Structures are given as C-alpha cells and as structure tokens.
Amino acid sequence: MKLAVVGGGSTYTPELIDGFARLRDTLPVEELVLVDPAADRLALVGGLARRIFAKQGHPGRITTTADLDAGVEGADAVLLQLRVGGQAARDQDETWPLECGCVGQETTGAGGLAKAMRTVPVVLDIAERVRRANPDAWIIDFTNPVGIVTRALLRAGHKAVGLCNVAIGFQRKFARLLDIAPGEVHLDHVGLNHLSWELGVRLGGPDGENVLPRLLAEHGDTLAGDLRMPRQILDRLGAVPSYYLRYFYAHDEVVREQGTSPSRASQVAAMEKELLAMYGDPALDEKPELLARRGGAFYSEAAVDLAASLLGGGGSAVQVVNTYNDGTLPFLADDAVIEVQARVDGTGATPLPVPALDPMYAGLLAHVTAYEDLALEAALRGGRERVFRALLAHPLVGQYAYAETLTDRLIAHNREHFAWA
Incomplete structure (x- = not known):
C-alpha cells in the first residue's frame, strides 16, 4: 500500500507519522511519500519521520520529494494538508x-473566504494530477476550509472525503470524562465543518444509551471552560457545540479579545520555528510534546481510520466525515x-440518518451553507462581485458597508494568488 501526503513538510506531519507507526496493523503502509516544495522543511520532517518509523519497528519506506507527479504516482490514497500562502497569509486572514x-479567523468569516479562494484552485489542480496518476486513488482532505474544499473536489468528480479532528477530539474528551475506552463513545455529531454540535453521546454504538445529559450535569463546567463559553449556554442547548460556534455565539467578545492579543498565526509561526529546530535533532525519534499545542490532536488516528476503511482495511465502519x-x-x-x-467503506462515505433538527441549528446551517455556495463560486470563477456576494451572505459579516470594505481588503491582501485580480 502506498500513501502520499501533500504538504508533507508541515509541522503536523510527525503526528501523522506517529499514528501510521502505532496503527500499522490497521493501515499497513508499505511506502509513504511526503510531498512538499519547501525543501528545507521537508528534509527536517522527513528525517524525523524515518526515525519514528525505525524506533517503532515499522517496516515501511518513507521518501520525500518536491515533485508532486512523482510523489502521487501509484498512490492508493493521497492526504492533502496544505496551506497556500503559509502562516503569513493566515496572519493576514x-x-x-x-x-x-x-472576527479574524482562517476558516470562517472574511478570512475563511480568503483562504478558500486561495486554496480551492490549488487543490483542484493537485486532484487532477492525482487522477491522472491513479484514477482509483482516494483523496482525503484535511485542508481548510474542509467543507468548501471537499465540495469542490466532489463537484469535480474526484473520489474524496473530508476530514476534521473536532469530532475525534470530543470523542476522546468524553471518553476520559466517562473513564471508558474511546471506541465505546459514539457521537451524534451534526453540522458543517467547523459549525457542528454534539447532540448526543451514546455508549457502544449509534443506538446506545445517550449519556450526554449526564456528561453535562457532571462535567458541564469542565466542558464550558474548554470551549470558553458560559455553562448556562451548554445547559440551555442540551448539546455541546464545537469551539468554532464561539465565533457566532460570542462574536463581539471574540473580536475584542482578538484586538488585544497576538494573532493565532503569529503564535503558531513561533511554535513552528521551535518545532523545526527540534525536528533537526538527530537524537529525536518521537513526536515532541510541543506538537500537541500546535493543533490537530488525534488527526493521525482519524486519518488512519478513514484511510483503512476506504482502502478495505480494518478501519471503523462508522466515522465522522465531510461528504x-x-x-x-x-x-x-x-x-x-x-x-x-x-458509514465508510471502499465505495466511500454514506451519512447515517439524522433526526429532525431544531430550527436553532437548522437555520444557521442553512445560512452558512448558502454562504459556502457563493464562496465556492468565488473561488472557482473569481471576480469582485462574487467576493462581495459571499461576504454579504456570511452571518459574521452581513452588512453591505462591511462587505464592500472587506471585499477590497480581501482582494488587496491576496492579489498575488488570484489570476483574475
């Protein structure tokens, strides 16, 4: 089995490598290719990746290349984890x-639209090259904004599934609070990427006992603290929203906080510099603890599970995905x-039935989906008016004066990425 990781020079990658090494019985990778144009980063990450495999006794071969076509040639699955424009573009977003x-955020609002517009054309080009190399290859997209990028891939006819680590993070958190194995926790996870709620937490499977009321009663303060939301909100919802709902439920509060603190991008850039220095240490043969603060926790377990199921291996039959x-x-x-x-297997992902949603959830989902329709059109076809329409439709923008100004700023900050600008 051959896998390729496009964006393999990311500081995320050792998390992924660690998962491949530990879970090799689930996903028996024989060849893993890390693809990235950043030669210096790729050399550091690739070296650590080989040492992690060696320490854990994984027999697979890890290679690195800047040549995308060579890297994806013959791959059974290709994982996309790229960031067009790097942390500098994220800082602007x-x-x-x-x-x-x-709100200034890289996956939602005006910044999220900028990221989508930079990213979609690049991902579609990569996907076409993957299809030429192996029409049967699966594309697993971890590149944000995952929902819009996955929709672009599916609309273009690619064999693609989107993946995010929010759901598996909640699964692991709930399992710790309940003191049970993660595999015993099944989530009633509903929404869009980065706009989702846990409406139930079931033991043993989709039809198991719903223990969410007990979790909220016994651990509501802990959950609210982690989400930086008032405990009363969780109690009134009777659900656990993803962290990203804070941008909607406490927009003005978040804007005030962001105006007085360094951007997340600047924090991550400093962390990445430190991580890359660690990766260059020939004695390091495991993912460092600092990587947990970088983000993407449990990404490796989710990615291995999904790839194994798509490729006919031993992955879980039911998983939270974007499709x-x-x-x-x-x-x-x-x-x-x-x-x-x-339900995930070799034919792809088939959503399980979802009960009728409260209008409080359904209305916001419909609103943001309408924005995503317009965002994808802007990403695919360009043009100032399409950018404006997408911004005006976004619930975090919504006013024409803001949309006009943000349109000009989005284009000005991203002109180098837009052939039409």
Whole structure:
C-alpha cells in the first residue's frame, strides 16, 4: 500500500507519522511519500519521520520529494494538508477583518473566504494530477476550509472525503470524562465543518444509551471552560457545540479579545520555528510534546481510520466525515457537504440518518451553507462581485458597508494568488 501526503513538510506531519507507526496493523503502509516544495522543511520532517518509523519497528519506506507527479504516482490514497500562502497569509486572514469589527479567523468569516479562494484552485489542480496518476486513488482532505474544499473536489468528480479532528477530539474528551475506552463513545455529531454540535453521546454504538445529559450535569463546567463559553449556554442547548460556534455565539467578545492579543498565526509561526529546530535533532525519534499545542490532536488516528476503511482495511465502519448531504438534512441541497456520522467503506462515505433538527441549528446551517455556495463560486470563477456576494451572505459579516470594505481588503491582501485580480 502506498500513501502520499501533500504538504508533507508541515509541522503536523510527525503526528501523522506517529499514528501510521502505532496503527500499522490497521493501515499497513508499505511506502509513504511526503510531498512538499519547501525543501528545507521537508528534509527536517522527513528525517524525523524515518526515525519514528525505525524506533517503532515499522517496516515501511518513507521518501520525500518536491515533485508532486512523482510523489502521487501509484498512490492508493493521497492526504492533502496544505496551506497556500503559509502562516503569513493566515496572519493576514486573522488581522484585516478586525479593522471592520469582524472576527479574524482562517476558516470562517472574511478570512475563511480568503483562504478558500486561495486554496480551492490549488487543490483542484493537485486532484487532477492525482487522477491522472491513479484514477482509483482516494483523496482525503484535511485542508481548510474542509467543507468548501471537499465540495469542490466532489463537484469535480474526484473520489474524496473530508476530514476534521473536532469530532475525534470530543470523542476522546468524553471518553476520559466517562473513564471508558474511546471506541465505546459514539457521537451524534451534526453540522458543517467547523459549525457542528454534539447532540448526543451514546455508549457502544449509534443506538446506545445517550449519556450526554449526564456528561453535562457532571462535567458541564469542565466542558464550558474548554470551549470558553458560559455553562448556562451548554445547559440551555442540551448539546455541546464545537469551539468554532464561539465565533457566532460570542462574536463581539471574540473580536475584542482578538484586538488585544497576538494573532493565532503569529503564535503558531513561533511554535513552528521551535518545532523545526527540534525536528533537526538527530537524537529525536518521537513526536515532541510541543506538537500537541500546535493543533490537530488525534488527526493521525482519524486519518488512519478513514484511510483503512476506504482502502478495505480494518478501519471503523462508522466515522465522522465531510461528504455529500444526499438528503440527510432535508433543508439542504443534496450536493451540500455536511459533517456527520457516516458509514465508510471502499465505495466511500454514506451519512447515517439524522433526526429532525431544531430550527436553532437548522437555520444557521442553512445560512452558512448558502454562504459556502457563493464562496465556492468565488473561488472557482473569481471576480469582485462574487467576493462581495459571499461576504454579504456570511452571518459574521452581513452588512453591505462591511462587505464592500472587506471585499477590497480581501482582494488587496491576496492579489498575488488570484489570476483574475
């Protein structure tokens, strides 16, 4: 089995490598290719990756290359984890929206639109080259904004599934609080990527006992503290929202915080510099503890599970993924991409049925899905008016004066990435 990781020079990659090494019985990788144009980073990450495999006795071969076509040739699955423009572009995404009093974030709001517009054309080019190299290869997308990117891939006819670590993070957190094995926790996870709620926490499987009320009663303060939301909100919802709902539920509070603190991008850039220095140490043969603060916790377990299921291995039958709606949420179009529990096998991902949603959830999902429709059109076709329409439709922007100003700033900060600008 051959896997390729596009964006293999990312500081995330040792997390992924560690998972491949530990879970080799689930996903028996024989060849792993790390693909990245950043030669210096790739050399450091590739060296550590080989040492991790060697320490854990993994027999697989790890190679590195800047040549995308060579790297994906014959790959059974290709994982995408790239960031077009790097942390510098992310820093801009998190900064210029604040000048209009709007949240600065790399996956939602105006910054999220900028990232989508930079990313979608690049990902589609990569996907076409993967298809030429091996039409049967699966594409697993971890590149943000996952929902929009996955929709672009599926709309272009690629064999693709989107993946995020939010759900597996909640699964692991709930398992710790309940003092049970993670595999015993099944989530009623419903929403879009980075706009989701845990509406139930079931023991043993989709039809198991729902212990979410007990979790909220016994551990509500802990969960609220982790999410930086008031305990009363969780109690009134009777659900656990993803951290990203804070941008919607406490928008003005977040904007005030962001205006007085360094951007997340600047913090991550400093962390990456430290991580890369660690990766260059020939004595290091395991992922460092600092990597847990970088983000992407449990990404490796989720990625291994998904790849194994898609490739006919021993992955879990039911997983939280991003895939076509296909009637699951009847108030959304079939070709909307949603993030829910799905049955995954060699044919792809099929969402499990979802009970009728409270309008409080359904309304916001419909609103953001409408924005994602317009965002994808802007990413695929360009043009100032398409950018404006997407921003005006976003619930975190929504006012025409803001949308006009943010459109100009988005284009100005990303002109080098837009052929039409």
